[in-house]
Amino acid sequence: MRGFGGPEVLRIEEVPTPEPGAEEVLLRVGACGVSYHDVVERNGTYRADMKLPVVLGYEIAGTVERVGARVTSVKPGDRVCCKVFHSCGRCRFCRNGMETACPERRAVHGGYAEYVVVPDEVLVELPDALDFATGCMLGPTVGVALNAVRDTAHVQLGDTVLISGASGGLGLPSIELAKAAGATVIALTRSTAKVQALRKAGADHVVVGGDGRDFSSEVMVLTDGAGVDVVIDNVGSMVFTACFKSWRWAGATCLSASC
Ligand SMILES: [Zn+2]
Known part of the structure; x- marks a missing residue:
């Protein structure tokens, strides 16, 4: 997406597969939900954490493809789903179960693609009994x-x-x-x-x-x-x-x- 507006601003493009940083993970997307959050990001109503161009989609489940140098929580082949956003895990809000108030909270984007890079902290292991279509909505909903x-x-x-x-x-x-x-x-x-x-x-x-x-x-x-x-x-x-x-x-x- 290169500009805000109606559904026509969404385009299919070939882009390079993103590279995971040291504490990031490259996922092969298995499923990505379409939420109202995506709609208000697309039409420009909600612009926090939005930087164009952007690949939308934050209800993500998939398979770990590659992990950054400092990632130990998951390994290639693991099935995972995502939390809605990244939080620091160290501040007083994160330590009290109020990650939504974390001053370092950062939105997850990029699920409308074959591959997406996300911080390792947002990943939660998906049990084999849950398919990707079910798993992708667990965090956000x-x-x-x-x-x-x-x-x-x-x-x-x-x-x-x-x-x-x-x-x-x-x-x-x-x-x-x-x-x-x-x-x-x-x-x-x-x-x-x-x-x-x-x-x-x-x-x-x-x-x-x-x-x-x-x-x-x-x-x-x-x-x-x-x-x-x-x-x-x-x-x-x-x-x-x-x-x-x-x-x-x-x-x-x-x-x-x-x-
Ligand atoms: Zn925090």
């Missing part, structure tokens, strides 16, 4: 949902959790993880066409809303007037007020985009 459900909201047995944007890449794993923690899940979606799929994914209840309409009275009916213990909001301002009104006294909220 399931990792964020895990952070929201387990580490930030501390969802536990008996909780009722409202999840907005429930059919999206963050919403679906949030449903599965909240169910695994023993919660009752209320999924919020804008489309009646998605109700069945959300029930199949584990949602106990589905509320169709999120288009600016106040859906909190439906949530209150579903919770016998108590409200939900936890809101995991993957949408933001369009649903925030109604989510807030769906809350029980002293509940928890978690904006997954900032987790």
